[in-house]
Amino acid sequence: MPYMCNYDRxxxxxxxxxxxxxxxxxxERFEVVxxxxxxxxxxxxxxxxxxxxxxxxxxxxxxxKIDKITNKTLLKAYPNVxxxxxxxxxxxxxxHYFDIDAEEIYFVCDKKLEELGNxxxxxKRDLLS
Numbered sequence: 001m002p003y004m005c006n007y008d009r010x011x012x013x014x015x016x017x018x019x020x021x022x023x024x025x026x027x028e029r030f031e032v033v034x035x036x037x038x039x040x041x042x043x044x045x046x047x048x049x050x051x052x053x054x055x056x057x058x059x060x061x062x063x064x065k066i067d068k069i070t071n072k073t074l075l076k077a078y079p080n081v082x083x084x085x086x087x088x089x090x091x092x093x094x095x096h097y098f099d100i101d102a103e104e105i106y107f108v109c110d111k112k113l114e115e116l117g118n119x120x121x122x123x124k125r126d127l128l129s
Contacts (some may be wrong), residue, residue, distance in 0.1 A: 004095055006059060006121050007069050007070045007071065007073075008069060009127050011069060011099055012069055012074065013127050013128065014068055015062050015065060015066055015069075016061070016066070016120050016123055016124045017124065018058075018062055019059050019063070019119060020120045020121055020124065022055045022059050022062075023059065023113055023117035023120065024117065026052050026055050026056065026059075026109060026113060027109070027113055028112065029051060029052055030048075030052065030109040030110070030113075031049070031111070033045065033048060033106065035106070036102050036103050036106045039102040039105065039106060044046075048083070049105060052105060052109065053093050053097075053100060053105060056089065056090065056093060056108070057090050057093050057094050059090070059116075060086055060089055060090020060091070060093070060094075061090055061094075062116060063075070063086050063087055064087050064088070064090070065101070067083070067087070074123065078123060079124070080119060081115065081116055081119050082112075086116070089104075089108070107123060
């Protein structure tokens, strides 16, 4: 069980809380986005895309940090999330910002982020029990 491993559980729980908060903010900001063209064709949409990407970068970086702290054990215990893709997306956004695909960001926000948030919350509960 992941919560029985030897690592700083309190730090991991804190980071999971930060990820959970960021996911909530992204989902809230995404509520007004009706389709991908909102991101690409409107000044407000471009601002939303930028702000969402910044939080997705922070989420990805935090996931990488958790993987490092837990010696790659915790994330493996929750295989329903594509952790490699989440970390990879962070790398692309952080290092190749001008190559960001608005359709991919839309897809992640629309189809993947809620599941990530639910998994993060489950991880937190598991570590607290």
